[in-house]
Amino acid sequence: MRRQRHDMIAETRAKLIAAARQAFGTVGYAEASMDDFTAGAGLTRGALYHHFGDKKGLLQAVIEEIDAEMTARLNRVSAAAPSRWEGFVEECVAYIQMALEPEIQRIMFRDGPAVLGDISQWPSNNGCIAALSESLRQLRTEGAIVDIDEEVAARLINGASSHAALWIANSDKPEETSQRAVDGFRALLEGLRVDNSRGPVDVMGGREQSAQQEHETP
């Protein structure tokens, strides 16, 4: 039966990814010995090289898995919010808070980019950025935010979030720093709104022309 075979292989891959994820997330990519964590999964480096080519390939697989999980979580957060704008803001805040989780921070925001380069440029395009982009696109067509290139904005927000998370995590008082960061982040996002609450601005400021241009720059 061929199913059996495929399942075994998938299980082996999964075990390797899980073991690597554990190791990368705790001691870090560079310090994680392939011999060690493959042995922890009851395998050897032979299996690793067979399935993933090299250590980097395995890291990439781990990143894809985590990225998918993060994207799903973000989508749930934004979907649960009462309004689209609030959904977006909560999505961003959730992004910061996810970046506080040691495993995500270490793998996605430290070792990942360092080893693989800019992940969002990879075949496995960063789902989180796509999610943020889509939220921004909808907000812009609604005229809820200023005319801004969504992908650019998503990437800027992404960068700000991840750095904020790094800062918070390394801070002496993580809770306090986190509060400051989230507050500041909300303030920054507020600047993107057309109908913001900071002062008496004309609500019609985001005029019809806002939907006219596409972000495709020829």
Next chain:
Amino acid sequence: MRRQRHDMIAETRAKLIAAARQAFGTVGYAEASMDDFTAGAGLTRGALYHHFGDKKGLLQAVIEEIDAEMTARLNRVSAAAPSRWEGFVEECVAYIQMALEPEIQRIMFRDGPAVLGDISQWPSNNGCIAALSESLRQLRTEGAIVDIDEEVAARLINGASSHAALWIANSDKPEETSQRAVDGFRALLEGLRVDNSRGPVDVMGGREQSAQQEHETP
């Protein structure tokens, strides 16, 4: 003469830093062989371990040097601008553009954080963030920007810039992407202004109370 001795030592340190900077900036930290680049400087690993303890120590020294240069450049940019706000914006744009330089990008934004953790938390506190913070503080006391924690804002901007730079550098069309990123970045910063050009907002929005609170959170 004791000066001679000290000068020789300083020169050795400088040679090591320069060689390491070259190597780290091109092939990257992990791929840079200590034997290779110390030999390139006419020295051996012995000198390196003597002066910097280990490879990480040398990286830290390289980072401090680059950071100082960047800070100086940023200060010149902001000082040359006609207004304080414009100076700040140009400072941020310059920051993005510096992050496009391969050496800065690789060492300061990729390998540095990956190897040393969040650099801005280190004894050699990141000068660029301090510079941005100071600019923001002044703008806030002038009432030119909304009430926001300057350090938080500086760090968010810092994160956004560095990620933008990574994105640009890995892009297919760096010039076009750079233009998009800078435009988007300006739009994001515009959101921080109290007296912005997006709509008729009361210019007195930044009232005297803005200068009342210190960023020291007790």
Next chain:
DNA sequence: ACCACTTACATACGCGGCGTATGTCCTAGT
């Protein structure tokens, strides 16, 4: 059902890099 071939791993080997321990020379203080 048998055989040729491939797949999925494990084992074995070599190399390069890092850290440390040790050695040597040279300078500076007395």
Next chain:
DNA sequence: ACTAGGACATACGCCGCGTATGTAAGTGGT
């Protein structure tokens, strides 16, 4: 001048990675 300590170089061992090779099990054709 003599000595102690600093500034390096040299030597050694270990570990981790990548590759080449081995092996058992599975798969497809006839």
